[in-house]
Amino acid sequence: MTSTTSPARENGGGYRQTPARKALAFLRNTWRGLTSMRTALVLLFLLALAALPGALLPQRSLNEPKTLEYIEARGWWGQLLDRLQFFDVYGSVWFSAIYLLLMVSLVGCLMPRTRDYIRSMRTKPVLTPRNLARLPHHASAETDVDADEVLAAAKRRLRGWRVAEREEKNGARSLSAERGYLRETGNLVFHFGMLGLIVAFALGKMYSYEGQVIVVEGDPFCNSGIYAYDSFNPGLRVDGTELSPFCVRVNDFTATYIDNGQPLAYEADIEYQSADDLAGDVWHPYHLAVNDPLRTQGDRLYLLGHGYAPTFTVTYPDGTERTGTIQWKPVDERTMLSEGATKFERPDTTDPEAQRENQLAITGLFAPTAAMQGNILTSSFPSLNEPMVAVDIMRGDLGMDSGRGQSIFEIDQSMVDNGRLEKVARENIAVGEQITIDDGTKIRFDGVRQWVSLQVSHDPTQGWVLGFAIAMFAGLGASLFIKRRRLWVRVTPATSGEDERRTVVEVGGLARTDQAGYGEEFTRIAEDLLRRDRKAH
């Protein structure tokens, strides 16, 4: 750190240390320190270091259940890390602090550079050095061509360069030429592009949202509010009231696999309506596939996953029938063995107590291509070749009125543990088969429908982010590959020799950036300029 006081000043050497001055000096030094390249480098490292935990530890934003499990398993250590925001790295105070400081540093670095850049765009190329022979690149020759002609030819050759002509004291004349200003242009474009990208990214985080929903084949889905979704991640400024309305119908889902069960394609035939169509009955067909989202009204609809929803029909003793189709979740992606719970309320009584005591749940495993290992049901292939379920029929209080949220994929185990929900049957049944339980209720496995998991994404700034990214990339290319280089030509009338008038032509060159590579170009230009000469030195 720079100290603001020095012995000379303390002795009162013509400089009074008022508090205001001190504060100003402190601010100035802080600003200089923050905007120096050294600080920027340290900040870049801190940024890289701070991003690392996000790759090593589970993150809430990516996988909440896994994160909670991880914290649980680590005890106080996990709690501590959690309190230090190690599971929300990219929203954490320290990560934000680093990148904000880096942005300040960037702005502080860009302002003077932009000023210099504008100034350099208006100034002439620098004076010709007195001794061109001292430059890294140099060549000279004598010619009998007139000085004017040499200079005119040089100017023609140096088209594309910024050139200034100057008269010198001893009758010599010189050209200063400079090229490669685009390097700095590219540099600035890159850095401003990066600033723009960060700002657009941050704005996107405020106004974007993402919602996931599972839709069973044949059912519709409308983007009408948060309640329509299974999960919804709004940006900071999104309250879910102003979603752009559109509706989709999933008509058909197809998954194709190769012989070993590896998926080859997932595709869904859907129909959608948006904007003005919503009032009428106009539906547009769309082929929704992985890598091929539907884009409509600034929203995107993605096909993320799929699974099976078995249909069960319960026939109560009095003949009342209830049919339920609910998604079960895949537990093994390779064979699509799934698990879930299909739940039924008792319809044949109006007594709330009796209703609650006699709820039914069908829970267990579903295999699209059944393969028995002894008595255990497994699946041997992910597509629907020989569907079968291995289910427990649970009767009693499912706990749906308990006020606690409950997963649609499982039953509330605590109701089983306290004896209010009991198992009344366990069986493996194929499509069309049924189970009869003690009170005469029949449960039939009717068939299977497929479901797809869809995601709706909305991000109003992503076009801006792309634009800034492209600017960054173009700027980067220019700033890395264009060389800033200078070239000088001096013509001096020869003083010695015979009667003929001769002209000494000297050429010097200097690369202002990476030296390597300018040599070839310089040699070429120098040869062109001195070509007429016979007595090259």
Next chain:
Amino acid sequence: MPVNETLSQYSDWSYTTAVAVYVLAMIFFLVEQSFGRQGRQAAARTKQASRELVGAGGPATTAVTGDVPQGPSRPGHRTKAERMGRTGVALTVLAVALHLAAILLRGFATSRVPWGNMYEYIMVICFVTVVTWLVVMRKSPVRHLSAFVLLPMVILMFVGGTMLYAVAAPVQPALQSYWLIIHVAAAAASSGVFLVPGVASILWLIKARNEKNPAKFAKFGPRLPALDVLDRIAYRTTVFAFPVFTFGVLCGAVWAEAAWGRFWGWDPKETVAFIAWVIYAAYLHSRATAGWRGTRAAVINVVGFVATVFNLFFVNLVTTGLHSYAGVG
């Protein structure tokens, strides 16, 4: 899309043969590098060449790059070590041809671009590395260092061919996009090139250590080329690879927007790519900052390469993320 088993088999054979030939070439290069006097001569040659390349203050001379006189040896009068080195180059070129054949055959066998799983990806990375090195060798007199580039590359190929081998097969739906061609090619190309500056920077650090204290690396140090030659190789290759890498990350973001619903989501692969990008950006800045040139810049470059390797192995094999396409296990 049926897989052509025959072509796939030929691809595997080419791969194995290429690795064997690389190992052989490496032995030749090591001989050139190690044999006392000749090794030092080689280093001296590069030193001389570097002085000519920089052309610092040489009056009335225009620096000439490219045609660097190969020291005291005239054609037909090559030292044994030099003959060894030349044989090494010939073998490397042969191995590159086999390597390329392995890649192409894999592509024909599966009727898709041959970088759909980790085995294929590493195969492409290594190919890029060797080609980069062949180009560097043409521009700078560093042939005798080839073994240090070939060694990590051969290790990569060995690990890829044994532990990460995947049978030729079509790719899963998420990868069926033209972005697979662009994004993965850019990622593989940049990673492959980044190996070269990584190695050059390590050698730079060794050389710098030796120059500071000749007792350190007393045997090895003097055989290395001058610091500025190594620095220039590291810088030039990084400057080439960095925009390619940037392009790869940008394409990845565009693809992620189409496949996963967001262009950036801090998936482990994205995160480590970001980290590597920041490190290489720091490298480029450090070379323009007083007090950071030299040792620090070299260290940063090595760290960048470590991040690249970490991204290749740790993120693909250990963490679970959206980029789990290794096809292993």
